[in-house]
Amino acid sequence: MGSATTQALAASIKTLAAAKDPSLDTARELLAAARAVSESSQLSGALADPSAPAVARQNIVTTVFGAFSAGAQDVLKTVATERWSNAGELVDGIEELAIRAAAIAEPGVDxxxxxxxxxxxxxxxxxxxxxxxxxxxxxxxxxxxxxxxxxxxxxxxxxxxxxxxxxxxxxxxxxxxxxxxxxxxxxSQRGRVVATVHTAAPLSDAQRTRLSDSLSRRYDGQVALNVVIDPAVVGGLRVQIADDVIDGSISARLADLRQKLAG
Missing domain, CATH: 1.10.225 (NK-Lysin)
Known part of the structure; x- marks a missing residue:
């Protein structure tokens, strides 16, 4: 992601956050917009053209997406006003805004x-x-x-x-x-990170709570768990958060022991 896209996306996310109660319809409209822009090189090129006046790009949004809700149009006008690194990243940005809108619309859904x-x-x-x-x-x-x-x-x-x-x-x-x-x-929209946990056996509610609390303290923020039952783990846990891997599984210890014995 280019630096221009990073700034453009941040501005667009602020507009989405300021929208009045984004609904799933908002997310649906933004997904439809992402699809329309992706399928038309003429439309994507016009919206991503940094040489075109911002007002002209906003007018394109009004012309093409005028039937959308006011909230979706406001977000798309911000997208059109900002400068993106390329047309592909503009489409990705609209798609991300749609995903964020869905997360805002259904706060209690996992x-x-x-x-x-x-x-x-x-x-x-x-x-x-x-x-x-x-x-x-x-x-x-x-x-x-x-x-x-x-x-x-x-x-x-x-x-x-x-x-x-x-x-x-x-x-x-x-x-x-x-x-x-x-x-x-x-x-990201909900201010937390996700940990993928590989374990040989299902975790109890108490174990999930303890692990989530421990990881939340370690990463200084709320951590949600996605649990994968993996017999290859043998025992213990293998936890991955982004690029960080915490491997406390028995299989990992055995592999480490074999390596030491071989060395």
Whole structure:
């Protein structure tokens, strides 16, 4: 992400935060805008053109997205006013704003956990990931497949909106990468970080609370847990937060011991 994009995104996030009660409709409209801009090189080029007057770029927003809510239009006008490093990052920025809008609209929903759960389903089914990423089959077939999968659980409207959008418009990206990015954005919006915990056996509520509290103290902020049952861990835990890995598993200790004996 270029420095211009960083500043543009920060300004756009402020406009979103100032919007009056962003709803899932706001998120839906922003996702639709991201898709429209992505599919039109003429539109993306016009909005990302730093040589064009800001007023002219805002007028484009009014012309193209005039049927959107006032909140969504305000956010898109800020996007159009700011300078982005390139048109691709402008589209990514609109998509991020949509994800943040969904997180704001559903504050009591564990969106990160639901996206993580869906990501694990895909990870366990390579054929499913291939089907979702393939250009064969068409958008309608993929959407129908996702609807069937989500209907089997109790996925929230916010997570359903995001997952469906990612499947319809991956823009050459793998679905799990999109889900991981969305989880990170939702956590950032909510002022917390997510720890992925690998354990051989499920954690009790008390264990989850102790681990979350311990990590929150270590990272000086709220930490949410995504737990993966992984028999390869053998015992103990393997915790990953961003690029940090805390490996207290028995398998890691055995590997370390073997290395010492071999050396």
């Amino acid at each position: 969106i990160e956990g639901e996206l993580f759960g869906f990501s694990r389903v895909i990870a366990a089914n390579p054929e499913l990931e291939l089907a979702l990423g393939s250009r064969v089959g068409g958008e309608g077939a993929k959407s129908a497949l996702i609807e069937r999968l989500l209907a089997e659980g109790s996925t929230s409207a916010a997570s359903t909106l995001l997952i469906t959008s990612f499947v319809r418009e991956p823009r050459g990206r793998r679905i799990r990468r999109l889900l991981n990015r969305a989880m990170s954005i939702v956590s």
